[in-house]
Amino acid sequence: MSDAVAATNDLPIDLTLSDDELDAHREHITQFIRRVVDDAGADGAVIGLSGGIDSTLTAHLAVEALGEGAVRGLVLPSEVNTEGNMSDAERVAELLDIEYDVVDIEPIVDAFFEAAPLENVDDRIGSDPLRTAAGNVRVRTRGVLNYFVANAESRIVLGTGNRSETLTGYFTKYGDQAVDCNPIGNLYKRQVRQLADYVGVPQDLVEKPPSAEMWAGQTDEEEMGLSYDLLDAILVLHVDGPLSASATASTLDVDDSVVARVDELYAQSEHKRHLPPAPDALSL
Numbered sequence: 679m680s681d682a683v684a685a686t687n688d689l690p691i692d693l694t695l696s697d698d699e700l701d702a703h704r705e706h707i708t709q710f711i712r713r714v715v716d717d718a719g720a721d722g723a724v725i726g727l728s729g730g731i732d733s734t735l736t737a738h739l740a741v742e743a744l745g746e747g748a749v750r751g752l753v754l755p756s757e758v759n760t761e762g763n764m765s766d767a768e769r770v771a772e773l774l775d776i777e778y779d780v781v782d783i784e785p786i787v788d789a790f791f792e793a794a795p796l797e798n799v800d801d802r803i804g805s806d807p808l809r810t811a812a813g814n815v816r817v818r819t820r821g822v823l824n825y826f827v828a829n830a831e832s833r834i835v836l837g838t839g840n841r842s843e844t845l846t847g848y849f850t851k852y853g854d855q856a857v858d859c860n861p862i863g864n865l866y867k868r869q870v871r872q873l874a875d876y877v878g879v880p881q882d883l884v885e886k887p888p889s890a891e892m893w894a895g896q897t898d899e900e901e902m903g904l905s906y907d908l909l910d911a912i913l914v915l916h917v918d919g920p921l922s923a924s925a926t927a928s929t930l931d932v933d934d935s936v937v938a939r940v941d942e943l944y945a946q947s948e949h950k951r952h953l954p955p956a957p958d959a960l961s962l
């Protein structure tokens with residue numbers, strides 16, 4: 679493991695995987711990708727590349743699973759994406775030697791803004807709820823494009839969600855999680871970084887601060903209000919694990935309110951982890 683990944687964890691719980699465990703995850707995930715593509719009778723996969731660690735690792739593993747000829751990348755900049763992140767996304771596609779296209783989504787997003795029956799949009803765009811709503815339009819626009827290409831070319835859409843995002847609902851409903859599978863969905867964020875490092879993802883991408891880039895300057899950790907290492911520890915000990923909220927807080931030497939915040943994220947996002955509910959069938 680690189681020093682950069684090792685150095686970040688100063689918590690009393692260590693999620694670090696051994697090399698044998700990393701090999702096992704790598705094999706398990708690549709088998710999973712092959713099986714999903716085979717079961718769908720598809721010819722390959724499409725993946726949105728953002729220059730972030732989740733899509734970069736997923737793309738690496740997809741190429742290992744399917745070969746570079748079967749993976750197609752889509753780099754879909756909007757006006758809030760930085761040039762650095764978009765050129766990182768292109769660099770990933772080039773390093774992996776996969777076919778990719780760059781499509782500016784802003785004209786599509788503009789069309790939604792013009793069509794939406796909302797008042798004073800321009801005055802309200804800088805603050806919530808419109809800021810998040812607008813960001814979600816960008817995210818969902820990418821989902822539509824991913825599926826357009828997948829349908830037209832007999833591919834599946836690879837998702838890039840990890841377990842930390844799933845458990846906190848840190849994704850856009852029917853947006854970045856409008857996908858056919860999540861190959862890295864059983865890894866906590868820290869383990870994503872570790873596996874990425876292990877399979878040879880460039881160091882600058884392993885160390886890059888995670889960002890949904892739904893608005894300029896957004897970072898995951900600032901929006902969620904805690905670091906991924908702390909979040910992962912609370913998820914492992916408490917949400918996925920057996921410890922009570924108070925035992926988790928004292929084990930991690932954090933205030934009870936931090937664990938309560940994670941409980942709240944988990945509870946509020948329950949609806950995102952299920953198919954849309956309907957009333958029970960009535961027998962009349």
Ligand SMILES: NC(=O)c1ccc[n+]([C@@H]2O[C@H](COP(=O)([O-])OP(=O)(O)OC[C@H]3O[C@@H](n4cnc5c(N)ncnc54)[C@H](O)[C@@H]3O)[C@@H](O)[C@H]2O)c1
Pocket residue numbers: 810814817843847848849850851852853854889890892898901949
């Ligand atoms: N991976 C990433 O880094 C990433 C990517 C995209 C979005 N995000 C984050 O995800 C969040 C997306 O915003 P959001 O969660 O407000 O939008 P969302 O559209 O994903 O979810 C909110 C919507 O869910 C529905 N809903 C809410 N409560 C419900 C309930 N109890 N039952 C059924 N439906 C319910 C409503 O339609 C509501 O408008 C933001 O914080 C954004 O930054 C993160």
Ligand SMILES: Nc1ncnc2c1ncn2[C@@H]1O[C@H](COP(=O)(O)O)[C@@H](O)[C@H]1O
Pocket residue numbers: 725726727728730732733752753754755756759820837838854889890891
């Ligand atoms: N600009 C983007 N181009 C293509 N795909 C993208 C872009 N931004 C995000 N994505 C995809 O969505 C997921 C989740 O994104 P976050 O940056 O974590 O919000 C990402 O892994 C890409 O697959």
Ligand SMILES: O=P(O)(O)OP(=O)(O)O
Pocket residue numbers: 728729730731732733734838887888889890
């Ligand atoms: O989903 P990605 O690839 O954009 O990674 P991150 O969430 O770390 O920015």
